[in-house]
Amino acid sequence: MSGPPAIGGVTPPYLRTHAESRMVAFRWCSISHRSRRGNHMARNGSYGFGRAAFAVISATVLALGCVGPAHAVTGLAAMAITAPATTATETETYIVDAATLAALNSAVAPLPDADVEVLPELGKAIVDLTAAQATRLDATPGVTVAADEILSLADAQDSAPWNLDRLDQSTPSVGVGTQLGQYWYPHSAGSGVRIYIVDSGVWAGHPDFAGRIIDGYDAIGQLEGPTSDCNGHGTAVASAAAGTVNGAAKLATIVPVKVADCLGHASTSAVIDGLNWIAASNPADTPAAINISLGALDKDGSAGYALMEDAVATIVAQGFFVSIAAGNEGFGDAVPEACQFSPARTPTAFTAGAADAWLDEAGVEGRAWFSNAGSCVDAFAPGVNIMTASLNGAPDAPRDGTSFGAPMVTGLAALHLADHASDTPQQTTDALLASAQTGALADTPARRLDSTIHYDSSTSASTVVTPSPNLLVRTPAPVPPTPGAVANFRSSARTATSLTFAWDEPTDVRLTIEGGGRAAAFVNVAGTEHTFTGLTGTTTYTVTATALSDGLLGATSTTLAAITSVGILATATPTISGTMKVGYVLTATAGVWGPPTVTLRAQWYRSGVAIAGATARTYKVGPADVGKAISVRVTGSRAGYTTATSASSARTVVVLGSLVAPTPTISGTRRSGYTLTANGIWGPGAVALTYRWYRSGVPIKWATAKTYRLTYADRFDTIRVRVTGIKTGYTGVGRYSAPTVRIP
Known part of the structure; x- marks a missing residue:
């Protein structure tokens, strides 16, 4: 038998001829489908494999599975096979298809039950037929009969x-060394x-x-x-x-x-x-x-x-x-x-x-x-x-x-x-x-x-x-994002043998420290603060902070140089001056700290809880402070010295503020048919005002606006107005105007 034609002048090894291939003996792989196929195994003496023994392969094996030794392709394959000759009465396995399940059942109904297996979920049947039976059945309108085909797999x-690891990569892998060494997948x-x-x-x-x-x-x-x-x-x-x-x-x-x-x-x-x-x-x-x-x-x-x-x-x-x-x-x-x-x-x-x-x-x-x-x-x-x-x-x-x-x-x-x-x-x-x-x-x-x-x-x-x-293809789970930068990384405290660093976020950070003759070393921190101990006094250390997430380091790092301190600051107890009343301004006096040029920072507290944003020297008392004690803490820092904090004693409980409540005046023509207006500027800021008009000391029904229109009923009586002011954090106040002359 001549070999296949060459492609590009080379005979392709995946199309080996009979002379080029090894002779391989194997059994037919018409698979035994439970008891229905038992007659094939008994007749052919090929236990577990079905029909007659496989003939010698005389054509190419085209593999689908794995690559075998010496790059021989092995695996799932289609094989062109020379089968043993069959007699007119010997059956083979066929697949039968029809347009509907009813048509399929009708087509195979005349066949012995032992030779038919209907697969209702897929609308097909597996049957054992002689060649003549297969030809007759295939001639039935709407019915397709196909010989069972062979597939193979190997080592x-x-x-x-x-x-x-490659499945979760977001970029091509140029060698194993560039991979993360981890396989990310959904939980x-x-x-x-x-x-x-x-x-x-x-x-x-x-x-x-x-x-x-x-x-x-x-x-x-x-x-x-x-x-x-x-x-x-x-x-x-x-x-x-x-x-x-x-x-x-x-x-x-x-x-x-x-x-x-x-x-x-x-x-x-x-x-x-x-x-x-x-x-x-x-x-x-x-x-x-x-x-x-x-x-x-x-x-x-x-x-x-x-x-x-x-x-x-x-x-x-x-x-x-x-x-x-x-x-x-x-x-x-x-x-x-x-x-x-x-x-x-x-x-x-x-x-x-x-x-x-x-x-x-x-x-x-x-x-x-x-x-x-x-x-x-x-x-x-x-x-x-x-x-x-x-x-x-x-x-x-x-x-x-x-x-x-x-x-x-x-x-x-x-x-x-x-x-x-x-x-x-x-x-x-x-x-x-x-x-x-x-x-x-x-x-x-x-x-x-x-x-x-x-x-x-x-x-x-x-x-x-x-x-x-x-x-x-890649895993449908996203690869964990690379962590971002460490926010507001700072040196927050120092002693002669320690340095403390703090940051706002994230809560997983790697800190690397070097200096003082020691080799660089890192520590992974879960939190927003860490103290390095066992350091040498009056020595500069360099600390680098890098965000950390699930073992991945962020691309951005922040580095600070800090010196261990040996000095102790002289502190003073802060005092608070001002009226402890809503609307008034309190002032913190830090006292004398030393040595000179100490950086001071204040933090105001409401009944022991830090007030957000209240870090200035002054603080304006607000409605939220009513019934609470106000205090202040002052923190002092200076290079080479231990940071120190001193707190004031709490001032007395804040009380309600007093409104600016003027006596109302009335403007407008005092005559029936004309409109009178209540006047006066209240404070501080916006104050909610209500009004009540009186006729000779008796409240006038429905007269509760800032203005009042005189009527015939007001003749020969005096008119006055009461204005009431209300504001959160302040004591409410009511004021009467002076009465007008009698309305003519």
């Missing part, structure tokens, strides 16, 4: 690990969200899953069940999605859905069966994300792959977020389109490519050399040196592949859904794309970001460039 190689951490791992099962005994893995579903009928894994791929994938140590969503619930056997072989029917179980079993109102790190190259538009993609689209439409690996067929400048791989090309699922932190070992991020690309990729995720769980107590191991980029996306989706449980898959996708880092991945001639080849129906490929999104 991974050891290499240097790349931490989860909910995926709690309350189910992550379904559609893979080879998950080994429940690994401590990375302790207390968070529940029994799932076995679509291939292995006795060990879904919480076992004889391949290791599913365990590693689950670890990347939700491991306590290795995963993105550390509190999510892990549900294994086993669709692949110990050799990493899966089928489209097993995947469809597993998705149907998820749709039927997920508790109501429980947010869920599904990870599918498997797939296959589909150059010819296989109906089986199309039905699997339809099943994925159906479960997405039912509200499940699905993350799928893009595939690992890239090599050199040949980068396949993810749109030619199933189910990665499902439009409503999230397809993840793999990113590499060290592009060509130059410290620049880019597409991983093996990752598929193109327009069907939604974004890239870290996919090289991903630390994952191993089987049976073996040490955790780093792995490569889009198989491990996809579960990182699944984990990030779980983080989002834990805090937005009602979001649709599209809203979750939009949130992940909105938080993704744009432009982080380099596009170089040696490592193209876009896809560059397209396969035709044969083994050849043509050069077709399809753009990829330059997006690198």
